[in-house]
Amino acid sequence: xxxxxxSKGVGTAVKREVLISGAGIAGPALAYWLHxxxxxxxxxxxxxxxxxxxYPVDVRGTATEVVRRMGILPRLREAHIDSRRCTFLDADGxxxxxxxxxxxxxxxxxxxxxxxxGDLAAILHGLVRDDVEFLFGDSVDTFDQHGQGVDVTxxxxxxxxxxxxxxxxxxxSRTRESLFGPEERFHRYLGxxxxxxxxxxxxxxxxxxxxxxxxxKGAALYAVGDSDELHAFLNFYRSExxxxxxxxxxxxxxxxxxxxxxxxxxxxxxxxxxxxADDLFFDTVxxxxxxxxxxxxxxxxxxxxYAPSFLAGQGTSLALAGAYMLADALAAHRDHTAAxxxxxxxxREFVTMNQALADKGAARLFPTTAQALEQRNTMLRGxxxxxxxxxxxxxxxxxLPEAVPAP
Ligand SMILES: Cc1cc2nc3c(=O)[nH]c(=O)nc-3n(C[C@H](O)[C@H](O)[C@H](O)COP(=O)(O)OP(=O)(O)OC[C@H]3O[C@@H](n4cnc5c(N)ncnc54)[C@H](O)[C@@H]3O)c2cc1C
Numbered sequence: 514x515x516x517x518x519x520s521k522g523v524g525t526a527v528k529r530e531v532l533i534s535g536a537g538i539a540g541p542a543l544a545y546w547l548h549x550x551x552x553x554x555x556x557x558x559x560x561x562x563x564x565x566x567x568y569p570v571d572v573r574g575t576a577t578e579v580v581r582r583m584g585i586l587p588r589l590r591e592a593h594i595d596s597r598r599c600t601f602l603d604a605d606g607x608x609x610x611x612x613x614x615x616x617x618x619x620x621x622x623x624x625x626x627x628x629x630x631g632d633l634a635a636i637l638h639g640l641v642r643d644d645v646e647f648l649f650g651d652s653v654d655t656f657d658q659h660g661q662g663v664d665v666t667x668x669x670x671x672x673x674x675x676x677x678x679x680x681x682x683x684x685x686s687r688t689r690e691s692l693f694g695p696e697e698r699f700h701r702y703l704g705x706x707x708x709x710x711x712x713x714x715x716x717x718x719x720x721x722x723x724x725x726x727x728x729x730k731g732a733a734l735y736a737v738g739d740s741d742e743l744h745a746f747l748n749f750y751r752s753e754x755x756x757x758x759x760x761x762x763x764x765x766x767x768x769x770x771x772x773x774x775x776x777x778x779x780x781x782x783x784x785x786x787x788x789x790a791d792d793l794f795f796d797t798v799x800x801x802x803x804x805x806x807x808x809x810x811x812x813x814x815x816x817x818x819y820a821p822s823f824l825a826g827q828g829t830s831l832a833l834a835g836a837y838m839l840a841d842a843l844a845a846h847r848d849h850t851a852a853x854x855x856x857x858x859x860x861r862e863f864v865t866m867n868q869a870l871a872d873k874g875a876a877r878l879f880p881t882t883a884q885a886l887e888q889r890n891t892m893l894r895g896x897x898x899x900x901x902x903x904x905x906x907x908x909x910x911x912x913l914p915e916a917v918p919a920p
Contacts, residue, residue, distance in 0.1 A: 528553040531843075532665055532675040534653050535682035536563060538570075538630075539815025539832035541637035543681060544645045545583060546840030554645045555675070557667065559652040559682075563638045565631035566792070568709060568744050569594050569737055572633070573625040574908030575863070576830035579837045580626075582913075585636050592632040594737050598721040601893055606725065606778035610893035614722070617877065617896065625904070629737060633829065653678075656691065658809045677849055678811040679839070681832075684801065686817035692808045696801075703822055703871060705798040705879060706755060707748040708769050710790035712783065714743045725778045726889075729881045732773070732780045745783050747773060750881045754797045765795040798822050800868055807853035814839050819864040824874035827867040827908070834911055835860050841914050859911075866907035 529552050533540045536558035544554045572580055572589060580586050599617060601609040638647075648667070657664045662674045680688025685696060693699070716723075718736035725732045729750035734743045749772045758764040770784050787793060801820040806813045815832035822828070839856045846852035880886040 529676040530555070530662075530674075531677045531679060532557065532653075532663070532673075533679045533681050534688050535680065535686075535815075535817070536560075536638060536647065536649070537634060537681065537683055537815070537832070538637065538829050539817075539836045540679075540681035541634070541641050541645075542579070542583070542833050542836035543679060543814055543840055545637070545641045546837055547843065548641060548644045550840055550844035552843070554641075555648065555673075556641075556645055557648040557651050557653060559650070561650040563631075563634050565635060566711075567630035568746075569596075569627050569735065570630045570633060570829040571625060571627050571826055572833065573827070573830050574904060575911040575913060576833040577624055577626070578913055579833045582837075583640065585640060586626075588636055589626045589628055589633065592626075592628045592636070594627045594629065594720075596627060596720055596722060600721065600723045601890070602723060602725040602778060603890075604725075604727045604777050609890045610897050612893065612896055616899060617893075625908075630829070653688070653691075656811070658811065663810050676810065677843070680811065680813040680817045681815050681836075682817055684796075684799075684816045684820045686801075686813065688811065689801075689803075689813055689817050692811050692813075693803065699801050699803050701800045701802050702754050703798045703800065703824060703875065704750055704752065704881070705748055705824075705875070706751055706758075706768075706795070707746060707798060707823075708765065708787055708793060708795045709744065709746050710787050710793040711742045712745045712786035712790065714741050716743070716779070718743060724878065725776075725780065726880065726886060727776065728883050728886050729879070730773065730776065731879045732776070732778070732783055734779070734783075745786060747780075747783060747787065748798070748879055749773070750879065754799075758795070759797070762793075762795075765793075769795070798824060800825075800871065802868070806857055810849055812839065812849075812853050812856070819860075819868065821864075821868045822871050822874075824871040824878065825867055825869075826874060827870060830908065831864060831867055834863065834913070837913060838911070863907075863911040866910050870905060870907055 531552050531554050533556045536556050547554050596614045599614045600611040651667050651669045654666045654668045663678045664674050666672050680686050719739050722735040731748045733746040758768050800822050806818040814835045838859045842852040842856040880889045
């Protein structure tokens with residue numbers, strides 16, 4: 514298969530119609546490449562507009578090449594957050610080590626970018642909004658596959674038959690549930706729960722993050738640029754997922770407050786801020802692992818199919834690279850079954866390698882025992898004087914098919 518496949522459909526008589534559910538990262542990226550390949554694309558997103566704000570995300574390795582081919586790398590470089598320091602603190606707030614973030618995650622010589630998630634989503638949407646139909650504030654109610662296509666009924670009542678349906682609807686994908694069954698079958702719990710929210714930057718932090726740890730608990734403040742708001746993050750180990758709390762916002766607040774009761778540093782103020790936050794998001798840390806990503810005329814991409822968790826730091830990059838590879842496979846193979854098989858063959862190993870990074874991320878960011886924390890701190894002190902670590906091979910393990918010809 515060559516990338517010529519990505520322009521193959523242009524000019525053919527009948528455009529194949531694809532519905533993408535989800536306008537996060539994978540959805541608009543896939544829409545871009547499918548449109549270029551001559552597909553008629555509709556994207557349905559349950560939110561009323563592209564979701565802005567949010568925590569910073571990384572575009573690394575292979576995904577950097579994807580955004581370069583989309584022509585948006587210069588804009589992403591402009592939006593690059595340029596975090597300059599990551600400071601680790603002990604239980605009392607004393608400094609353990611202060612590092613260049615690249616010394617920790619590995620950086621490909623200034624090639625990778627870190628941007629606000631909302632900035633990336635807006636840039637992707639802006640790139641395709643004139644070429645693709647977006648249905649905001651709507652979602653798929655039911656879909657029914659048959660030999661000729663997929664009959665879709667939307668929540669709004671609208672109905673249409675598509676050739677193919679793609680679930681790009683994130684970690685808790687409804688498309689996945691409809692096709693393959695409940696999330697529990699595919700969700701691999703990684704032992705942590707987290708709460709993220711924003712709070713005022715009363716600490717004077719700028720272009721930096723601060724991470725406080727005790728065994729099994731972590732509290733982070735992330736200053737994106739010179740913003741007067743901070744991303745606050747409370748993360749804790751729990752052997753079993755708190756299933757009841759996932760359905761009960763008040764129970765989430767109480768659980769986090771109980772776990773961090775008596776903690777030092779600025780943690781009490783963070784817990785207070787969490788209680789007053791209007792953007793609190795609480796979840797378990799987990800991955801999506803599936804034996805197959807397609808069923809009939811429907812297929813999954815991004816977090817819906819292979820969320821790696823923030824501990825791997827590769828969710829956005831997998832979403833971008835996966836979208837490219839799925840579009841390439843669909844353009845190269847008229848038969849969707851062959852296309853989905855090619856997509857899976859092309860991406861599976863890359864996904865596995867990047868999901869495996871989560872273990873290292875957990876050990877580095879949230880050690881669960883006093884001994885592991887001490888080892889981690891010793892390692893960090895060693896990194897203070899070391900040059901930036903090389904990027905993990907997993908980031909670039911996927912070599913994209915040849916460059917896409919300009920439309
Ligand atoms: C706290 C946290 C920190 C993170 N940090 C990083 C990081 O440092 N680096 C990194 O690379 N990644 C990070 N990630 C992960 C990253 O945000 C995702 O992996 C990435 O956005 C995946 O893109 P996606 O398009 O597959 O899913 P999403 O971005 O989740 O997009 C899914 C879209 O589908 C929509 N949707 C959901 N259900 C429906 C429905 N039924 N119908 C229609 N639309 C629907 C949603 O509204 C959303 O717009 C982090 C995630 C979290 C939670």
